[in-house]
Amino acid sequence: MGITVEGISASIQEKKIISDIHLRVKPGQFVGLIGPNGSGKSTLLKSIYRINKPDCGKITLDSENLYEISAKKTAQKMAVVSQESQHTFEFSVMEIVLMGRAPHKKMMETDTVEDMRIAEEALEKVGLESYGDRLISTLSGGEKQRVMVARALAQQAKYLVLDEPTNHLDIHHQLQLMDLVKKLNITVIAALHDLNIASVYCDHIYVLNQGQLAVAGQPEEVLTETILQEIFRVNTHIIQHPITGKTHITFLSDAAPAIKRHEEVYI
Numbered sequence: 311m312g313i314t315v316e317g318i319s320a321s322i323q324e325k326k327i328i329s330d331i332h333l334r335v336k337p338g339q340f341v342g343l344i345g346p347n348g349s350g351k352s353t354l355l356k357s358i359y360r361i362n363k364p365d366c367g368k369i370t371l372d373s374e375n376l377y378e379i380s381a382k383k384t385a386q387k388m389a390v391v392s393q394e395s396q397h398t399f400e401f402s403v404m405e406i407v408l409m410g411r412a413p414h415k416k417m418m419e420t421d422t423v424e425d426m427r428i429a430e431e432a433l434e435k436v437g438l439e440s441y442g443d444r445l446i447s448t449l450s451g452g453e454k455q456r457v458m459v460a461r462a463l464a465q466q467a468k469y470l471v472l473d474e475p476t477n478h479l480d481i482h483h484q485l486q487l488m489d490l491v492k493k494l495n496i497t498v499i500a501a502l503h504d505l506n507i508a509s510v511y512c513d514h515i516y517v518l519n520q521g522q523l524a525v526a527g528q529p530e531e532v533l534t535e536t537i538l539q540e541i542f543r544v545n546t547h548i549i550q551h552p553i554t555g556k557t558h559i560t561f562l563s564d565a566a567p568a569i570k571r572h573e574e575v576y577i
């Protein structure tokens with residue numbers, strides 16, 4: 311059960327982007343994928359949500375080979391919020407959220423009262439209950455992102471794949487979204503750029519670097535000053551936060567005053 315990725319490599323236009331990736335998302339886990347720009351996080355997620363078939367290796371969803379089950383069956387189990395949810399045609403917000411119901415319906419089946427209720431509830435959860443009639447093109451980047459999350463919620467899938475879900479969101483909506491997803495108690499794999507958010511919300515983190523898995527473990531095992539220096543080339547000061555109890559990272563810029571203060575306090 312869960313999602314397993316067993317030794318996959320994937321290419322784009324014949325260029326190998328990720329190599330020999332192994333990972334496991336156990337039922338109920340919130341798994342984070344972190345790594346520098348271009349390290350292959352989106353490419354790996356695209357293989358997991360069937361947009362980019364791996365060159366080799368195997369991905370399983372509830373023990374079934376992902377690429378041997380139907381797209382509809384996959385969509386009944388897995389919802390995706392990607393960075394590329396662009397719509398060529400003009401849809402209302404409600405129409406987009408209702409698209410999340412499609413995997414549960416027969417072809418050409420119209421939306422039921424229950425579908426409408428689920429879609430309205432999903433919009434309410436992301437704080438956009440009054441936006442149903444708005445055209446998607448009139449929304450801000452952050453509002454569009456929340457609509458995509460509402461569509462994923464309406465899909466009622468047990469697996470959620472998130473590619474930088476907090477992109478575009480202000481800090482209030484970042485935390486609102488992460489809290490919402492966490493409270494759903496479903497199985498999540500998410501590419502995240504904000505390492506403190508990864509620390510707070512993830513049960514397990516995989517770190518990608520140059521298309522390969524560099525390290526994996528619980529947040530406190532992975533988010534260390536040494537690993538962050540090696541992988542992200544940044545200096546950090548890491549503590550266990552006195553209020554949250556979670557690993558908390560302070561990034562030290564090259565600006566001398568910050569580094570001096572750090573040295574004065576700790577040396």
Ligand SMILES: Nc1ncnc2c1ncn2[C@@H]1O[C@H](COP(=O)(O)OP(=O)(O)OP(=O)(O)O)[C@@H](O)[C@H]1O
Pocket residue numbers: 322323327345346347348349350351352353354
């Ligand atoms: N369609 C494409 N054509 C050519 N190269 C691509 C394409 N998509 C991705 N790549 C390359 O693959 C590599 C990995 O990209 P990917 O988007 O998976 O990284 P990422 O870790 O998600 O990056 P970011 O943190 O910047 O979003 C990059 O070097 C990127 O330039």
